[in-house]
Amino acid sequence: SFDGGSPEAVARVVETHLDHGTTSVVASLVSDSIDALAASCASLATLADRGVVAGIHLEGPWLSPRRAGAHEAGRLIAPTPGDVARLIEAAGGHLRMVTIAPELPGALQAISTLVAAGVVVAVGHTDATYDQTRAALDAGA
Numbered sequence: 001s002f003d004g005g006s007p008e009a010v011a012r013v014v015e016t017h018l019d020h021g022t023t024s025v026v027a028s029l030v031s032d033s034i035d036a037l038a039a040s041c042a043s044l045a046t047l048a049d050r051g052v053v054a055g056i057h058l059e060g061p062w063l064s065p066r067r068a069g070a071h072e073a074g075r076l077i078a079p080t081p082g083d084v085a086r087l088i089e090a091a092g093g094h095l096r097m098v099t100i101a102p103e104l105p106g107a108l109q110a111i112s113t114l115v116a117a118g119v120v121v122a123v124g125h126t127d128a129t130y131d132q133t134r135a136a137l138d139a140g141a
Contacts, residue, residue, distance in 0.1 A: 007043050010052070032075055034061070034086060038090040039090075049092070056096060056097075062100045080106055088113070088117050097122060100114075102132050103129070123141050
C-alpha cells in the first residue's frame with residue numbers, strides 16, 4: 001500500500017511491480033485525513049524526485065459518501081481551498097491525478113485550482129447530475 005507507508009516500504013512495493021513487468025507506477029492514495037494525506041504525499045514526492053514513482057494520484061477524500069465504494073464514508077469531505085493548496089504543495093509538483101465528486105461544495109473551485117497546477121482531474125465516486133458533471137468538465141476535469 002502507498003498509504004502511510006515508509007519510503008522503504010513504498011520502494012519495495014514499486015520494486016515488486018517492476019520485477020513483474022510494470023514499467024512505471026503512479027502511487028494512489030485513498031481517502032484519509034488531510035494531515036495523513038499530506039504526510040503520504042510528502043513521502044511519495046521524495047520517491048518521485050528519485051524516479052521511484054511516476055507521480056501521485058489522490059482517490060479521495062473529495063468523494064460522495066453516497067458512492068464511497070471501499071472508502072470509509074467518515075473520511076470523505078468537501079474540498080476547501082486550503083486543503084487543496086496543502087496537498088498540491090505537499091506533493092512537490094508530483095500530484096498527477098485527483099478523483100473528485102463535482103457535486104460537493106467547493107469542487108468546481110478545487111478542479112480549477114488543480115488543473116491550473118497541472119493535475120489531471122477525474123470525475124468519480126460521484127452522485128452528480130448531468131449539469132454538475134458538465135460544469136466539472138467545463139472547469140477542466
